[in-house]
Amino acid sequence: MVFEKIRAIICDQFGVEEDMVTMDTSFKEDLNADSLDMVEIVMTLEEEFDIGEIDEDSVAGIETVGDAVNFIQNQI
Numbered sequence: 001m002v003f004e005k006i007r008a009i010i011c012d013q014f015g016v017e018e019d020m021v022t023m024d025t026s027f028k029e030d031l032n033a034d035s036l037d038m039v040e041i042v043m044t045l046e047e048e049f050d051i052g053e054i055d056e057d058s059v060a061g062i063e064t065v066g067d068a069v070n071f072i073q074n075q076i
Helices: 002-014 035-049 056-060 065-075
Strands: none
Touching: 002 035, 002 065, 035 065
């Protein structure tokens, strides 16, 4: 369920098809996300999952969709 929500957010923000987003999808390599894109994704995740503010060290460790899913699962 977490993966599906995150995938939907990514598809919406990056304009990609669902089948392009897997647990191994890299934000920078596959989606060409820059630092502003990552800030927007993080803010959306904070709001969607009601987890409060994600600290910068945690954000730095989120490189793939799988990293984001695992992080969120550990927070909820």
